[in-house]
Amino acid sequence: MQGDDAELTAAVRAAQDGDETAFRTVYRSVHPRLLGYVRTLVGEPDAEDITSEAWLQIARDLGRFSGDADRFRGWAARIARNRALDHIRMRGRRPAIGGDETELEGRPADADTADQALEALGTDRTLGLIARLPQDQAEAVVLRVVLGLDAKSAAAVLGKRPGAVRTAAHRGLRRLADLLGGAGGGDAAVLDGVPAQRESHSGTAGAAGVTDSRTRTQKDM
Known part of the structure; x- marks a missing residue:
């Protein structure tokens, strides 16, 4: 520990x-x-x-x-x-879930970029961009990157399979990279080139007060 x-x-x-x-x-x-x-x-x-x-x-x-x-x-x-x-x-509102998650369950992510997301941006800006993702991807990214949960724990929160959460998080992070690229830039490259299935979590101290920074290997990955 x-x-x-x-x-x-x-x-x-x-x-x-x-x-x-x-x-x-x-x-x-x-x-x-x-x-x-x-x-x-x-x-x-x-x-x-x-x-x-x-x-x-x-x-x-x-x-x-x-x-x-x-x-x-x-x-x-x-x-x-x-x-x-x-x-x-x-309030009579429902979260806007993006896409059919059943297609994700059998498809592992080809890379885990969770440790890169908060390194690329300040926390407030990151959360603002994450909020623009489809809801399933946004939840997966925040649970894995911001709260630092592994795929198994995040899946328990969402009532999904770990593989679905891993893939939703991966897709969300890739969309985040696209958003960064559309904003001009250079930060998007930080999300590329991550070794496959490397498990790591990183937080960045920012205006929102996120201060945890750690790297761990998860057995269930």
């Missing part, structure tokens, strides 16, 4: 024992990325409120959680996603 993950795991366990300082540590570590995920689902105006509601549920149900940092991020993402979908249903 990497240092950042070990610290988050320890903080989660201390928070479960009632340590308020530890809970604040958990919140500061996870909240900016969780907020970015909710923004891809509901847009900017409602994201803060929905993420706050998710944290109320996280705090309430924390005692029933079991697992390490990766499992906590996935658990928090599922709670936030359910809150966002409830909000969408109440």
Whole structure:
């Protein structure tokens, strides 16, 4: 377990024992990325409120959680996603899903560019471009790149197969490269030439407060 993950795991366990300082540590570590995920689902105006509601549920149900940092991020993402979908249903709106995902399930991605996406851009600009992707791709990219989940954990959040999530994330990142190219540029080249099936996650400190930076090998990849 990497240092950042070990610290988050320890903080989660201390928070479960009632340590308020530890809970604040958990919140500061996870909240900016969780907020970015909710923004891809509901847009900017409602994201803060929905993420706050998710944290109320996280705090309430924390005692029933079991697992390490990766499992906590996935658990928090599922709670936030359910809150966002409830909000969408109440407003009579549905997320715009791009394409038929059944075609993705049997097709592995030919490369994993997740570690490159946030290196190419500042966090705010990245999230703005990700929000322009088809919804299935946007969710896959944010879960994998911003929240740092592996394909298996992201699939559990979305109720999909890991292969479908890997391919949706890959397609989304390639679309992101196209958007960068259309914007003029030079950053798009950073998304090319990544070795096949290399698993890595990287975050960039930016205005949105995303600060995690790590490289890990996932067994399920």
